[in-house]
Amino acid sequence: MTRPPPPAPDKAPPAAPRARRRDKELQARRRDLLAAARKLLRKGGAQAVTMRAVADLVGVSTTVVYALFPDKAALIAQAVDDDLKRFSRHLQQALAQASGARDALRQVARAYAAFGVAHPQAYRLMFMEARPASPVEDSSIEFGNPSEDAYALARTLADGLLREAGGPPPAQADIDTTAQLVWEALHGVTSLRITLGDDPWFARLPLEQHIDRMVDIFAAGVQGRSR
Numbered sequence: 001m002t003r004p005p006p007p008a009p010d011k012a013p014p015a016a017p018r019a020r021r022r023d024k025e026l027q028a029r030r031r032d033l034l035a036a037a038r039k040l041l042r043k044g045g046a047q048a049v050t051m052r053a054v055a056d057l058v059g060v061s062t063t064v065v066y067a068l069f070p071d072k073a074a075l076i077a078q079a080v081d082d083d084l085k086r087f088s089r090h091l092q093q094a095l096a097q098a099s100g101a102r103d104a105l106r107q108v109a110r111a112y113a114a115f116g117v118a119h120p121q122a123y124r125l126m127f128m129e130a131r132p133a134s135p136v137e138d139s140s141i142e143f144g145n146p147s148e149d150a151y152a153l154a155r156t157l158a159d160g161l162l163r164e165a166g167g168p169p170p171a172q173a174d175i176d177t178t179a180q181l182v183w184e185a186l187h188g189v190t191s192l193r194i195t196l197g198d199d200p201w202f203a204r205l206p207l208e209q210h211i212d213r214m215v216d217i218f219a220a221g222v223q224g225r226s227r
């Protein structure tokens with residue numbers, strides 16, 4: 001009885017491994033492009049970031065950049081996403097140590113300012129560098145997830161602070177306004193510490209004491225107004 005001939009060796013790898021390899025290559029290229037965008041941002045701000053400049057820095061064509069990012073706004077947004085996620089995780093760790101709504105605000109506020117002062121370059125990129133608006137869908141951050149979206153965390157803190165005052169459940173507009181006021185206050189403290197440092201023209205409390213005083217005044221005002 002004649003045995004069937006052995007199967008011919010594959011001339012090309014299976015489709016699945018090829019797809020996985022291509023996906024890894026695309027992810028590596030994407031990381032390179034984002035790193036280039038971050039470098040340009042640090043050097044010259046958003047104006048220095050163009051699809052051509054990023055492509056030239058990595059050594060690819062602009063077609064490659066457009067294949068991974070729809071436009072400059074999306075490219076810049078995603079270049080900052082990793083810092084924003086790291087920042088949000090830092091705030092979440094502080095929140096885990098809190099007891100009560102006011103203490104939650106205090107712990108997160110301390111962590112916010114401490115992060116900005118310790119990482120001024122990252123903070124500048126996140127919140128002090130003007131950049132083009134980009135749709136939520138272009139970001140790799142999960143919108144509304146407090147562990148990634150710092151504004152969602154601010155809304156959670158605001159909601160807790162308003163509810164702790166008693167009375168009817170707070171309206172969404174009040175939660176948003178309170179969250180924005182919290183953020184603006186913290187940004188003011190943090191950005192001034194970054195830009196002015198130990199300015200000899202006026203005396204300031206140590207950062208943590210300054211934050212604690214601000215939180216007490218802010219919380220008393222918000223909760224007093226809610227009663």
